[in-house]
Amino acid sequence: MLKLEEGQQVSKVTDMTRKLALAALCALAAFAASPSQAQQATEIRLTYSNGQFQPNQVSAPADKPVTFRVKNLDAKAMEFESTSLRVEKVVAANSEGVINVRALKSGRYEFYDDFNDKARGALTVQ
């Protein structure tokens, strides 16, 4: 008798669990499905070779998202990183990395290669 009650309770609990999980999934799906047409981003192309960014000074308009396309021409991986831009992305040897940055206020934002502190550059937003 006791066993039976236990079983019933467990099935009730798993049922609740499932319902909760389902509700959470639905909520997430609703958010994910909402129109995700971002504003047109400013695209900035950089190349990375011999441990240097080229160009290392770039600019973009304020209040618009920015997309960096970093082409790593070196034979080793680099990590495009910026504290102020809040990005961190490994770009493998001889490949291109795409980094999205949300709309920015005007100012100067430094970026660097986390694997090589001699490689530095800055984005000026105005």
Place this chain on the structure above:
Amino acid sequence: MLAALIIVFREVFEAGLIIGIVLAVTGSVPHRNRWIGGGVLAGVLAACVVAAFAGALSQLFAGMGQELFNSAILAIAVMMLTWHNVWMAHHGREMAGEMRAVGLAVADGTKSLLALAVVVGVAVLREGSEVALFLYGVVASNGGSAANLAIGGFIGLALGAAVCLLTYFGLMRIPQRALFATTTALITLLAAGMAAQAVAFLERANWLNSLDTVIWDSGWLLSETSIPGRALHTLIGYTDQPTEMQLLVYVCVLVVTFLLMRLTGSQRTDRAVAVG
């Protein structure tokens, strides 16, 4: 050498904290070292594979492969951690009620260990792939300084292991009765923080644009890139510029975990905690 040490240590630090917590959580479970060791080993192997295919991974999903991969494995870790907490609440009650054969309980214990081994593997994988890429680059360039850099890297690795041991022994100083409540809270916060990080990766990939306004900027108070900031980032998911969606998901994970634990571990909670 110092640069290499810092780079490697920064990456290993987070994994060290997580492994330390998991070791404390599984304190007296038999065979736990085998499971956690297996998780670390699998994580290291997976990290090497990910590092080897980093270029290909980046090219997926219009250049957003890394971000989506990261958010996916973080989501797995969140599920494993939550499941572990809920299972512990449930299992503690059963033990208190003496309703279950011991053999079954042990089998279930293995399941919970598997979940935690996955968490450990994921932590090592995430941090390890960057270390592998960096050290590979050092070896590949094979200048005169390569050996020096490699030594720096290994010292960084050893320091990361020290963080793991410090976390473990620090937690083990907590009296047994309070340990269960402490580790449950730690695991819950860890899961919520990881969920918020997963959201950040989806936002970077432009897959999630709803509620992406930054709520506050506490970078002046505690920068996320400082060592205390990093520790809090790992432990409770601290971020100096959270978006609304990050905070929402963070709170959701806390609430859902709490509710699930209440549902599965109701009634004899008091005794269950004492036993667990």
